[in-house]
Amino acid sequence: MSTGQSPDAVLDGLRRHAHRLVAELAGPVRRVRLRSGETVLEVEWHGPAQAAPAPAPRTEPDPSAPAEPPPESGRLTVRAPVVGTFYRAPEPGAPPFVAVGDLIRPGQVVGIVEAMKLMNEVTADQAGRVVEVLVDDGQPVEYDQPLLALEPAGQRGG
Template sequence: CRRSVPGRAAVRAPIVGTFYRAPEPGARPFVAVGDLVRPGQPVAIVEAMKLMNEVTADRAGRVAAILVEDGQPVEYDQPLVDLDPA
């Protein structure tokens, strides 16, 4: 897992679980590097106890980096996606 870069806003894991970039296997990822996002837009999901928990951006910005590999376990408050200000 990579670290968030100072000056960027990190979208963080709301719970402990498994990180997924897409809503289901074979589907397009929610976001890719370079995409513009708006507040409330889904950027990933974290699965915990067979429940899929949507992770949303809390601000507008451009996706600068995806910090976690698909299917990787994540901890509470771990940075998942870095956003540059829009």
């Protein structure tokens, strides 16, 4: 960020980036969060976000699609907010945001998804203990794809 820019100019730039990003993404967008220095623009849609056609229901599994393990009873997931590349750490060589066994809280950053050169924070929307990382670092992810499996807060594994 240029130190000579006013907060309004920075916010205006973030708005333009958000508009362009949403227009170029394939599929519905639930939330966009952009940051430049101390200025943050976050937009979240409730209900139908856009008039994107819903995929046709399948009666048979697609054999070419990666098999998603069935959810274990009581497990929660943290999901990808956008299509992009998932990273477990803020930068190469840095420790991951979270690891198996970590207790996380709602709003905590647990990873990032890079989409069109923009880094989108992945935040937990519920408390829990990380029991499995479902996506390898640097792997492409789809919108709403499970990234982490959580044991709900208050439960203890045996």
